[in-house]
Amino acid sequence: MSRTNASPELVDNLVQVSFKVQAILTRIAAAHDLSLIQVRMLGILRDRRPLMQELAAYLGLEKSSLSGLVDRAEQRALVERVPHPDDRRAMLLGITALGQKLVRAVEAEVAGEVGALVAALPKPDRERLTTLLGVVSEA
Amino acid sequence: MSRTNASPELVDNLVQVSFKVQAILTRIAAAHDLSLIQVRMLGILRDRRPLMQELAAYLGLEKSSLSGLVDRAEQRALVERVPHPDDRRAMLLGITALGQKLVRAVEAEVAGEVGALVAALPKPDRERLTTLLGVVSEA
DNA sequence: TATTGTTATACTCTATAACTATA
DNA sequence: TATAGTTATAGAGTATAACAATA
Numbered sequence: 123m124s125r126t127n128a129s130p131e132l133v134d135n136l137v138q139v140s141f142k143v144q145a146i147l148t149r150i151a152a153a154h155d156l157s158l159i160q161v162r163m164l165g166i167l168r169d170r171r172p173l174m175q176e177l178a179a180y181l182g183l184e185k186s187s188l189s190g191l192v193d194r195a196e197q198r199a200l201v202e203r204v205p206h207p208d209d210r211r212a213m214l215l216g217i218t219a220l221g222q223k224l225v226r227a228v229e230a231e232v233a234g235e236v237g238a239l240v241a242a243l244p245k246p247d248r249e250r251l252t253t254l255l256g257v258v259s260e261a
Numbered sequence: 262m263s264r265t266n267a268s269p270e271l272v273d274n275l276v277q278v279s280f281k282v283q284a285i286l287t288r289i290a291a292a293h294d295l296s297l298i299q300v301r302m303l304g305i306l307r308d309r310r311p312l313m314q315e316l317a318a319y320l321g322l323e324k325s326s327l328s329g330l331v332d333r334a335e336q337r338a339l340v341e342r343v344p345h346p347d348d349r350r351a352m353l354l355g356i357t358a359l360g361q362k363l364v365r366a367v368e369a370e371v372a373g374e375v376g377a378l379v380a381a382l383p384k385p386d387r388e389r390l391t392t393l394l395g396v397v398s399e400a
Numbered sequence: 401t402a403t404t405g406t407t408a409t410a411c412t413c414t415a416t417a418a419c420t421a422t423a
Numbered sequence: 424t425a426t427a428g429t430t431a432t433a434g435a436g437t438a439t440a441a442c443a444a445t446a
Binding site: 128129130131132133135136137138139140142143144145147182232233236237238239240241242243247248250251252254255256257258259261 | 267268269270271272274275276277278279281282283284286321371372375376377378379380381382386387389390391393394395396397398400
């Protein structure tokens with residue numbers, strides 16, 4: 123037996139804001155000749171050096187899909203495949219200096235434009251929103 | 262001179278929740294053999310009968326991209342092209358009974374799963390979140 | 401045998417440019 | 424001439440299945 127946990131209005135607002143944020147991300151990525159999935163990939167590689175299959179899992183992609191994604195990013199010198207020292211089947215993925223520069227530029231612009239979405243809220247409201255979204259984000 | 266309007270944490274939470282909601286939408290759409298853009302199209306056609314170019318504008322697509330999108334949906338009998346009564350160049354787009362059924366099913370599931378994201382919040386918090394997201398949604 | 405990654409293939413989604421038909 | 428829509432073409436992103444190399 124399931125129960126309605128949220129008003130239609132809350133669901134609607136979550137969906138609307140989600141599309142709004144995605145539109146900002148997509149537009150900024152495109153301005154740097156990147157797709158959203160490429161930005162996500164670069165964002166992950168900024169902090170880790172995963173195997174192909176690990177990155178595929180993070181991104182929710184099949185390994186074959188990731189091969190193409192990495193191919194295109196590698197051709198643009200944004201990422202690099204590094205042979206795994208202990209397993210000759212495996213590849214470690216790294217981000218290049220150019221990739222880092224790009225992802226930092228994108229993230230700075232995102233901070234500005236997403237930040238502008240909440241600029242109309244007074245500070246206490248922004249703090250409340252931060253807390254509430256934190257809970258949703260952990261759900 | 263620009264100023265930081267939002268904490269990095271708030272921006273992060275907005276982006277994280279946005280991806281979370283999109284993942285739900287994409288998964289539910291896929292379970293019905295639909296893409297996100299097809300669901301958006303059906304959602305619009307539930308309330309309007311636009312021209313091709315009007316729908317393209319709503320969705321932010323080129324008219325040629327929409328041709329293919331409508332082709333594939335029409336082949337599955339989800340939408341239909343209806344000749345415009347007054348302009349023989351133009352096409353009005355409508356949703357079929359099957360399309361309506363599909364979009365209603367998707368939206369019901371979305372309400373359930375997105376609703377579940379906020380199920381942990383007590384009701385007053387959900388109401389506050391609704392209001393705050395309403396402001397962001399209008400920004 | 402199992403695992404890591406690539407390749408072959410096919411489909412959706414998207415854009416640009418050229419085109420047709422109508423206004 | 425201008426507008427509404429389609430078609431031709433190209434490329435990114437995705438999946439499934441078959442494959443090669445290594446464990």
